[in-house]
Structure formats: structure tokens, C-alpha cells
Amino acid sequence: MSFKSLFQNILTKKSFLCIGLDSDIQKIPGYLNKYKHPVFEFNRMIVDATAPYTIAYKPNIAFYESRGKEGWHELELTVDYIRKNHPGIFLIADAKRGDIGNTSEMYAETFFKIFDFDAVTVSPYMGYDSIQPFFNYKNKWVIILALTSNKGSDDFQMLRTGKSETLFETVLKTSSTWGNKENTMYVVGATHANMLVLVREYVPDHFLLIPGVGAQGGSLEDVFEYGKNPNCGLIVNSSRAIIYAGTDKDFDQTAAQKASEIQGQMEKLLLHLPA
Amino acid sequence: MSFKSLFQNILTKKSFLCIGLDSDIQKIPGYLNKYKHPVFEFNRMIVDATAPYTIAYKPNIAFYESRGKEGWHELELTVDYIRKNHPGIFLIADAKRGDIGNTSEMYAETFFKIFDFDAVTVSPYMGYDSIQPFFNYKNKWVIILALTSNKGSDDFQMLRTGKSETLFETVLKTSSTWGNKENTMYVVGATHANMLVLVREYVPDHFLLIPGVGAQGGSLEDVFEYGKNPNCGLIVNSSRAIIYAGTDKDFDQTAAQKASEIQGQMEKLLLHLPA
Numbered sequence: 001m002s003f004k005s006l007f008q009n010i011l012t013k014k015s016f017l018c019i020g021l022d023s024d025i026q027k028i029p030g031y032l033n034k035y036k037h038p039v040f041e042f043n044r045m046i047v048d049a050t051a052p053y054t055i056a057y058k059p060n061i062a063f064y065e066s067r068g069k070e071g072w073h074e075l076e077l078t079v080d081y082i083r084k085n086h087p088g089i090f091l092i093a094d095a096k097r098g099d100i101g102n103t104s105e106m107y108a109e110t111f112f113k114i115f116d117f118d119a120v121t122v123s124p125y126m127g128y129d130s131i132q133p134f135f136n137y138k139n140k141w142v143i144i145l146a147l148t149s150n151k152g153s154d155d156f157q158m159l160r161t162g163k164s165e166t167l168f169e170t171v172l173k174t175s176s177t178w179g180n181k182e183n184t185m186y187v188v189g190a191t192h193a194n195m196l197v198l199v200r201e202y203v204p205d206h207f208l209l210i211p212g213v214g215a216q217g218g219s220l221e222d223v224f225e226y227g228k229n230p231n232c233g234l235i236v237n238s239s240r241a242i243i244y245a246g247t248d249k250d251f252d253q254t255a256a257q258k259a260s261e262i263q264g265q266m267e268k269l270l271l272h273l274p275a
Numbered sequence: 276m277s278f279k280s281l282f283q284n285i286l287t288k289k290s291f292l293c294i295g296l297d298s299d300i301q302k303i304p305g306y307l308n309k310y311k312h313p314v315f316e317f318n319r320m321i322v323d324a325t326a327p328y329t330i331a332y333k334p335n336i337a338f339y340e341s342r343g344k345e346g347w348h349e350l351e352l353t354v355d356y357i358r359k360n361h362p363g364i365f366l367i368a369d370a371k372r373g374d375i376g377n378t379s380e381m382y383a384e385t386f387f388k389i390f391d392f393d394a395v396t397v398s399p400y401m402g403y404d405s406i407q408p409f410f411n412y413k414n415k416w417v418i419i420l421a422l423t424s425n426k427g428s429d430d431f432q433m434l435r436t437g438k439s440e441t442l443f444e445t446v447l448k449t450s451s452t453w454g455n456k457e458n459t460m461y462v463v464g465a466t467h468a469n470m471l472v473l474v475r476e477y478v479p480d481h482f483l484l485i486p487g488v489g490a491q492g493g494s495l496e497d498v499f500e501y502g503k504n505p506n507c508g509l510i511v512n513s514s515r516a517i518i519y520a521g522t523d524k525d526f527d528q529t530a531a532q533k534a535s536e537i538q539g540q541m542e543k544l545l546l547h548l549p550a
Contacts, residue, residue: 022378062374062381068389069347076343098398099337099371100425100491103297106337114343123373123398125420127427145400150375152402155449159436167434167442174430 001090001118002139003182006207007231009055009088014267016232018056018092018209019259020239021046021078022063027244029251039064040077046243047082049252053263056090056235057082058209079115090235091117092143092209098123098130105133112137119143121187121209124171128178135179142184144175146199149189149212172202181205188227190218190236196226207233214241220262224269232273238262276365276393277414278457281482282506284330284363289542291507293331293367293484294534295514296321296353297338302519304526314342315352321518322357324527328538331365332357333512354390365510366392367418367484373398373405380408387412394418396462396484399446403453410454417459419450421474424464424487447477456480463502465493465511471501482508489516495537499544507548513537 010016023039023046032038047057059078064071082089097107097120104122111120112134119141122131134142147157147168157168165173172186181203188199190212199208208227212218213236220236227234242262246254285291298314298321307313322332334353339346357364368386372395373379379397386395387409394416397406409417422432422443432443440448447461456478463474465487474483483502487493488511495511502509517537521529 024381060374060378060381062372062378062385066381066385066389068351068385069344072344072347094374096372096374096398096401097337099335099369100423103335103337106299106335106341110337110341110343114341123371123400125398125400125431126371126423126425127430127432129425129427131427148375148401150401150404152404152406155402156400156442156446157402159442159445161434161436161442167431167436170434171431 003231006055006090009090010232010270013053013055013263014270015053015055015263016234016236016266016270017054017259017262018058018090018235018237019046019050019054019242020094020211020237021057021059021243022239023243024063025067029247029249031249037074037077039071040074040081043078044081045252046255047086049256050242050259051086051089053256053259056092058092058094058237060239061093061095076115079117083116090119093117093120096121096123096145098126100126101129101133104130108133108137112140119185121145124175131175131178135183140183142179143209144171144184144186146172146186147188147192147195149191149216149218153189153192169198169202172199176203176206181207185209185235187211189216190223191216193218193222193226196223200227200229204229205231205233207235209235209237211237214238220265221269228273230274232270278506281330281365284365285507285545288328288330288538289545290328290330290538291509291511291541291545292329292534292537293333293365293510293512294321294325294329294517295369295486295512296332296334296518297514298518299338300342304522304524306524312349312352314346315349315356318353319356320527321530322361324531325517325534326361326364328531328534331367331510333367333369335514336368336370351390354392358391365394368392368395371396371398371420373401375401376404376408379405383408383412387415394460396420399450406450406453410458415458417454418484419446419459419461421446421461422463422467422470424466424491424493428464428467444473444477447474451478451481456482460484460510462486464491465498466491468493468497468501471498475502475504479504480506480508482510484510484512486512489513495540496544503548505549507545
């Protein structure tokens, strides 16, 4: 998906919500186990109910991998279903990959060719040649971890790497020269909303993928206040707070209600996009 | 596998070689395509031929993932085959994972419970809580990226993070307090053999997984000279230089010959283990 189409979808749907499909077979309603592919069935119902309110879905690959080839198959079914039934959705593989060049080429092939994802999350630790292979696909995106939402983000990401610069800033500064706003986004956790002002000094025009609103405690208003740009520039993810909002047979409607609430908040915020 | 068993295997086999199963369906001998599971067949033949010379195998997960559920299935077949037919082999999932706590738990489950790997490689960028879940499994190992073998390792790993310290040193110093030499190893590329002296200042007792000998150009002698400790402390990986040494029907025997040569060099080096 192009930068332009992504922004257009945000304006059309009045939403910059991404729903994380962290679909855990231990947590989905038990009655779904009667289906051959319970996690796919869960995803299908969540997606059909919430699609009006969201511009993106983000399967968390760990939850599928942990079930071996059956999990991998349910991921395939999920991606295919969304592509066929909900055109215009931005699909993110939350995979946190990154390896030497010939291996990253394989990862890019996995997520962009075998699966038809629009974007994949990657760790910057191994540097340029671990990320470059993802740039070989037109209208596909790499989403680089900058400042993550977890407690451990303090351990290394906040290390001082220069007189007045920390590691995540160096990652932003350096890696933003490798690609551009049409093929690169950054992960910045909502739990660090006050840092978004600093992030915008390095990447004013890029989209940011913001996890950590909801279960992890970040604030949507703060994220928008400090992180927005004229193209919105934000994709805010919520996973558990939406997909596990309900536990009964009408879990999909409960999820839709929760997604609709967030979309409503986003619609109001989008009235204040800078010119 | 315990630390003690690992060292015992090195002494028994007179080898600290790990063979990387970067098994690419585009590169394996064409006649294998007549089998239902060509990559598994390739791995099976490579393993049966090379097992006398190696203490470990390291499937590179990207090469399996990139073929969707079929690739994932061939990985399962490979791990099961090695476990049944070659007891005492140390099995490393080269996955470079790492995510927030609840997701890293899923990755640990994948590689330690669904698959019976001994170890998994992880990226340190997200800090403690991204790595801690791997410590919950007895006699299983986490192998943390410290200084990788690729060119991009200069981009961030060599950044100065203190007066006389770089990022990979801080990673060693900090993360070595999270676990111990019985559950943690580090990746240090053979292309940085001269840095091994420095690495040993931080982690004198830990095992190091050393990629980059062979196709990437590192020297085995230098690695041993600068990196060894009284428990050997080294697992040196070679992937492409062994598994693709031959291209004909006797590719397995060519691979065995190459592995045997390296084992022979290692046997001589092991005579010089420090007391």
C-alpha cells in the first residue's frame, strides 16, 4: 500500500486504529474449539465485526508460530480472508525480525511474497544490511523498532550514544537515511508519549506505529498531541483491550463496540490535524 | 542440555563445530525434488553424514518460514529426526527473536516446548523483559546477539555508550547479570576475532556462538586464539561452506569431508585448551 492510500484510508474511515491479532488459543472463547481452525474462526469474527473502525490489522507472529504448522496455517487463512473480504486494509506482520542480508531476504520473501503483508516489524540491532532487503518490494514497508513500550526499553534504547543523544535517537537518525517516508515507519511505544516530540525532530514525516495504548497503559490523547503530523503520521495499535473485551458468544460485538469507541475518539482528534 | 554435558560432548567428539542448516530449496540438489519433503530429505542426508564431526546443528528459521506451513513442517521433521537418531546433539533455533514479555513467552514456548530446541538466538534491543521468559526452562539456553558478523554490525553495535565502552560491551555487561553461564550464550562474529579478547573481559566463562567462519571470511585459528576458555567456550558455526560444498548426488559425502576437515583442525586446537 502506498503512503497516499494509507493516508486516504485514515481520512475515509476517520480512524488511525490498528487491531493487534494476538490471538491466543488459550484465551479465545472455548466454544470456538469445535471448529477445525479455532484461531482463524476467532480472527474472522473479530475482523468482520471491527473492520469498519480500523485501517489495519497486526497479527503477532509469535502467537501463530507457537502452534507449529497448524498456527502457521491459521495465519495464512487469516491473511487470505482479510485480503479477499476487506480490501484496503493495511496488514502488518509483527515479527520483530532482522538477520544478516541473505537471511533477511528470506524473511522479506516470507512476509511480502508468501504472505501478502504490507509491512513487517524489524529490530535495528544488526544494522543496515539486515534491513535493506525489505526495501526491494514496492509499496511494502519496514517498521523499525525505535523506542518500545516495554519496561526493558530502558536497558539499551535509552543509553547515551552521544553528547545529547540516546540509542533510539541514533537509530532514528541513521536508519531514516536508508529508506524514506514511503517505505519506513518506526515503532514508538505510547508509554513514552512525551518522547514523541523528540522522535518528530528526527522523522517529522514518517508514520509511527504506536503500541502500548490500552493494556499497557498509554494515552491516545497524549500520543496524538505529541506525535501527529499533517498526514496524521500515526497508526495506534490496540490488541488485548479490543480482541479480549468480551468472553461470551457475542465477543465479536463487544470487540466492535470497543473498537468503535476508540474510532470515535480518533475521529474527534483527526479534526485537529495540522495543515 | 546442561553446560557440563555440552563441554563433555566437545571433549568426546573433539569438535566444537555447529553446522548451520540454512537449507534453501533453490540451492539443494535438484533430484531431491522428487521427494515429498525435499528440504527434510536434504537435512536428513547432511545430518547422517556429518553427525560424527559436529556437536550442534542450527536451523536458520527464516529458510523454513519462507515456505509457509510446508517449511514449518519440514523443520519439525528435521528436529524430530535429529532427536531420534542423533542423541546428544545441541540444537539451536537461529531465530533472532525478542518482543515484549507476553510475546517472548510465546516464542520460548515455540522453540522449547513445541520444538525441542536446546537454544534460541535473540536480539537484545528490547531489554530484560524480552529475554527473561527464555530463562524459565531448565537446561535451555538463550543466545544473545552481541557483536554480529555482518557489515551492519558497525551501525549500532559499535556506538560508544560510555567513556571507553561500546553498545555491544554494554549488552554483554548488562545482560550477563540477567542469567548465567548455564543458560546464556552470546553471538560474536568471527569477522571480529580481535574483539574476542574484549568480549572475554565481560563474559570469561560463557559459551560464545561464532558465525562467520567460512563463507563470511573469519579465521578459525584466530577465533580459538582469542576466544577460548578452560571449557572451550566456543561453538563455531559453518553453514554454506559445509552444506553446499557439493552439488551432486554425493553432496552429503562432500559435506562430511568438509566437516571432517574442520573437525580435524578443531581437534588440534583443543589440545591447547587452557587449564
